[in-house]
Amino acid sequence: MLEKALTGSNRYWGWIAVLLAFMAAGALSYVQQYNYGLGLTGMSRDVSWGVYIAQFTFLVGVAASGVMVVLPYYLHNYKTFGKITILGEFLAVAAVSMCLMFILADLGQPMRALNVLLHPTPNSILFWDMIVLNVYLFLNIFVGWVVLTAEKKEVAPPKWIKPFIYISIPWAVSIHTVTAFLYAGLPGRHFWLTAILAPRFLASAFAGGPALLILLCLIIKRVTKFDAGQEAIQKLVTIVTYAALINVFFVLLEFFTAYYSNIPGHMHTLDYLFFGLHGKGQLVPWMRVSTIFGIIAIVMFLVPATRKREDTLAIACVLLFISLWIDKGIGLVIGGFVPSPLEEITAYHPSFQEIMITLGVWATGFFILTILYKVALSVKEEKMIS
């Protein structure tokens, strides 16, 4: 089936070329980072994780969100999602691939990455994260490919694939829960040390991921003959809206606990992120943009007129995606390091190479996504013609 990715319009090849250019630029920057060390990034002794780990955390959410189309279709027999489950699964594949690349990009000694397997350490959450992410990657490639092959041959998917599909549903929840546990179990970091981190991760994931999926469906509708259908998209909108509202609720709970208890450690990072701490507020503009975009998006999802029109819906999805990306892909990880355990405030500015590597990994992810979607949609288009 992969050969279907080798034929395409000029526009398709143009897009592939753009992605390859970013991938090449990222690879060049990575060579520099590999030779110099991670000092080439903006990270420091105090802010020891930066955009790489933040992107990783955000993308685990995008990967997990695939379950939002898989679950209604397979557990509730919601047939409308039948057409787009493959899009959800392949989005998960691309997202997990990016996660693994971001982890590798962040390692000081990437050549030793397999030490995690050579010296398995069950008390480390990173060990479990490695397991759940790789299994989730396998499950989605496997299920997606088998079901698509059956679709191509115009037969029902084999029965033995069902257990893999059912396992993939709680597995999606597990990847983001374990990723939240990376943070939520660390004793000295008040901002992360909260039991609601895992639910909050899931809520924001189930809002941001399907929002991206809606955007992808709208783009696909324009560039191919495949249409996900108004009903499927509107059902995704419902999911996004609920998840986004639950996420806002969870964030407000964090604010209540911090500010009503008035415990300094609980307030510091929120102060730093949203209002500025001791006059330092590097991320304040970002977090305010995130807040405003989030509110506008939710209003647009709630108002029928803006929700039903494709152009306004697309804008709402973009705004929400940016809002959640800032919240998790910048604020959550970098904010957690401020103040440091010695209560010092250190600013973090990603370097040029760091940004290029980040863009390169995103481009690689979209490259994988493009190839997989091209294959899946070619199969679907063939069927529509015949």
Added chain:
Amino acid sequence: MDIKRRQFLKIAGLSTIAGIGAPAAFNLLLKGETSPVSYASSGGSAEASHDDAPAGVRLGMVIDQKVFDANIGLAQKCVTACHTVHNVPDFGKDNKKDAIKWIFEVPFEKAFTNKSHYHRNAHLHDSDFLVLCNHCDNPPCVRACPTKATFKRKDGIVAMDYHRCIGCRFCMAACPYGMRSFNWRDPRPFIDQTKHNKEFPTRMRGVVEKCNFCVDRLARGLQPACVEATGNTGAMVFGDLNDSHSKIRKVLDENFTIQRKPALGTQPSLFYII
């Protein structure tokens, strides 16, 4: 015939998978049982953790701030001694980004973040306190490390294997004291060659490092470098916390001491006389 063969192959296949998987899974469980954490924690309930110390040797240190206050420059001598002995690179005072520190001086409110209040006495305002790895009895860094590159020895020292560290920096996020440093770049050009200690390894870029209580010097019957630097002032006392006749226990019995962030349950092996 065909069906039988298929069934046979199914059973054979499944039992092979089980055969391959079982020892590995069993091994993992065993390893989990003997992981550093299981003997690192003193375990026990909230009440027990206040007085029950684990059995066996547990090395610890008392820092007497009164002596450091009376001997200006002594703390810096400790820092220099440590960083020289361990080939800690010097990136210059202004380079906070690459900084590697095993032991350093900070003001009271940074060392003891949860103990500051409006009306501290003057000496708490003016003096700087030495901070270093606490060699916790229940170390969060050991819990976080995915490769056992940082581990707890039976004598209580939290040590590092620089050759196994993958540089994920999970331990840095996990340490509630900010005592871990990462080699953001090749440290070797920043080691003063005239003072290079050939008896201790230099590190390569991409690995984490921190105070190791001079585990190599202890093996040779020497005191930790910082303790040695304080001479006979008594500013630092090092010894076995579980030996009721040790000097450190005598000091702990006779003085009121505090620890950094005791509420986190990490059980530091470092004590401060204020």
